[in-house]
Amino acid sequence: MTQAPLNSLETDLASGLLSSVIADIAEEAAQVILPYWRSGTAVETKADASPVTEADRAAEALILTRLAERWPGVEAVAEEAAAADGTPERVGEWFWLIDPLDGTKGFVQGRESFTVNIALIHGDVPVAGVVTAPATGLTWASTAPGEGAVRRAFGEAWRPIRVRDRASDGTALLSHSLTDEEATRLAARHGCIQWQGMDSSLKFCLIAEGRFDAYPRTGPTSEWDTAAGQAVLEAAGGRVLGEDGRRLTYRKPGFLNGPFTAVGG
Template sequence: MTHALETDLASGALAEIITDIAEEAARLILPYWRVGTTVETKSDASPVTEADRAAEALILQRLAERWPGVQTVAEEAVAADGAPASVSDWFWLIDPLDGTKGFVQGRESFTVNIALIHRDRPVAGVVTAPASSVSWASTAPGKGAVRRVFGEAWRPIKVRAQPAEGIALLSHSMTDEEAARLAARHGCTQWQGTDSSLKFCLIAEGRFDAYPRTGPTSEWDTAAGQAVLEAAGGRVLGADGQRLAYGKPGFLNGPFVAMGG
């Protein structure tokens, strides 16, 4: 069941395939954007749209076609049926539309996220931004991270050494005072609010320096971005100073900070 998965991961074919899947999902999502899509509220008070559900169904179908039998943990399936009680050594974490609130409000920084987890670590991931037609991905293990505009060639990306006046990326939900204080705690004199897992990717390509998060997130919100950022030379650390791990109870993250160089 996992032999093909491991072979594709090692060769780099897996990164290409999941990026193609994420970009197909992106094209499915875009017709729902800025057209007054109906919004429902889930039990955790977060929004969900038909775009979320359609994209997730597509991703699950494509993954099952290529790698049948590999466990999947996907946001909307968990919302509908509950989280699985346990996970296998290998499993997929999927957020078909991260940043739904911004998507509903017409903002651009929503993403499609697919990550492969092996024994609590994200070993492959892709983040796709439908509105800008850009994807970021980890490549074969040890081969770095890459970025591409849809239909164009990949180009390598890497984190930058943090400058004296670093710039943090933070959630839009924070007040200016809270954001400035949190940014300063991580050596950043400036900050910018941004939706979704795009924050990990902007650090991975060397444009920003840190993304500290104190509020709650789910593992599917962070796994693909972490895979990309770590492949680009960055780190994602939990409150205990250890690498953020996956397959935790309820698939919930505590506080963490994502960092570049």
């Protein structure tokens, strides 16, 4: 990486411009994805048995192109490139984590809760992130460091969001892969008497805007599944904790996460 792009990246991060630009990129990717939704698009199976569609690939190509145009030389770890070529053994101090279509299973089934995730990692933590929900036309973003998180409908102004204080009757968001019995037990373990199943990184964002309280995850995820949502939630006053009770960090072997819990107030 040359010094000029790095200086630009840090300056844009500090001013909040970076989050604004990657939000525009994520929303542009959403417009690439939407024509494939509920259209009977062909589905392939990757080596890890997860689904992939042309929408995933087209959105990822656009995101990688736009990021390279704006901040040349900054490395990127993106889901479909990683599936095709393997994850890199090492990355630089700054790098992007990208999931161009998180929640592909739900997308293929016609559900609404799929997202576009773009995050910037510095060292081993997410310092900026954007999550866009193409089907509902909403975007969540971290702002300049220390200045909170925001949400907007496509084409409208940003408004600030904040986690809520934990209520005695808290509600958890959980993966659709759990049985009702497993979900009830897991929600109770984290102080929630109610739960709702949901796909994708949207779970982080709904906690960030104060509608839900916790998202415990026991099964494996990839770092590109969580980084953008974590950036938004932390900016809104929440936390994402690994199994050891410490902040969930990144650039782990294979870019894989262990169990974690995302919480609001």
